Amino acid sequence: MKHKCEVISDLMPLYAENLCSEESSRIVAEHIAECPDCCEKLKKMNTGISVRADKDISVIRKIKKRIRIEKIAITAAVGAAVIAGMWFTGFFLTNTTCNMDYEKYGLSENVWVEEDENGNIWFVGNDKATVADSFFSTVRDTDGNHMGYDKNFDSESANAYGLTLTQTRISSLSPVDIKMLKPERILLFNKNEKEKINEVFYFDADNNKEYTLWKRS
Numbered sequence: 001m002k003h004k005c006e007v008i009s010d011l012m013p014l015y016a017e018n019l020c021s022e023e024s025s026r027i028v029a030e031h032i033a034e035c036p037d038c039c040e041k042l043k044k045m046n047t048g049i050s051v052r053a054d055k056d057i058s059v060i061r062k063i064k065k066r067i068r069i070e071k072i073a074i075t076a077a078v079g080a081a082v083i084a085g086m087w088f089t090g091f092f093l094t095n096t097t098c099n100m101d102y103e104k105y106g107l108s109e110n111v112w113v114e115e116d117e118n119g120n121i122w123f124v125g126n127d128k129a130t131v132a133d134s135f136f137s138t139v140r141d142t143d144g145n146h147m148g149y150d151k152n153f154d155s156e157s158a159n160a161y162g163l164t165l166t167q168t169r170i171s172s173l174s175p176v177d178i179k180m181l182k183p184e185r186i187l188l189f190n191k192n193e194k195e196k197i198n199e200v201f202y203f204d205a206d207n208n209k210e211y212t213l214w215k216r217s
């Protein structure tokens with residue numbers, strides 16, 4: 001029994017710090033249950049009364065310190081990854097745009113083209129269309145290809161002008177609909193420029209569909 005007490009005594013500092021293997025823990029617990037001396041010893045250790053500051057304990061301190069340093073390193077790495085992720089997400093949401101889907105935003109009723117008394121031609125956006133942050137325009141040639149923006153396009157090679165409303169991703173995700181009280185008007189062409197244009201359409205870039213807003217009659 002005395003020999004066993006020594007073994008248990010050696011394990012006790014680890015046991016007290018819960019650093020024993022499962023098997024060692026079981027052996028220590030079983031022994032303590034039937035050995036009042038060792039039980040007493042452990043009680044002192046748990047309450048911090050123990051004065052045994054031998055090298056076993058300093059080894060444990062070193063182990064615990066190393067574990068702590070590793071935890072700090074992992075926490076720092078995870079923190080850096082989270083911050084980088086948030087930065088990329090923020091950049092993506094505020095610096096990239098998406099197109100306003102014609103059906104989803106009910107644009108059939110909320111965008112149109114009108115001519116004023118001087119023959120100028122305007123694009124008008126109303127209600128949900130006014131939550132757009134910007135618009136980009138496109139020119140379609142006679143073969144149906146989109147050529148990008150070119151206001152002075154040749155009427156022989158290009159025949160229609162289109163535009164798409166866009167929003168930053170963050171506003172497209174946000175359920176809040178901040179609408180203008182009045183329809184928004186954008187001057188597209190004055191009456192001289194208008195002579196070159198046969199058609200104005202809304203280009204639903206996501207679905208690659210065109211919706212005619214105005215056609216030369």
Ligand SMILES: [Zn+2]
Nearest residue numbers: 005035037038
């Ligand atoms: Zn014992």
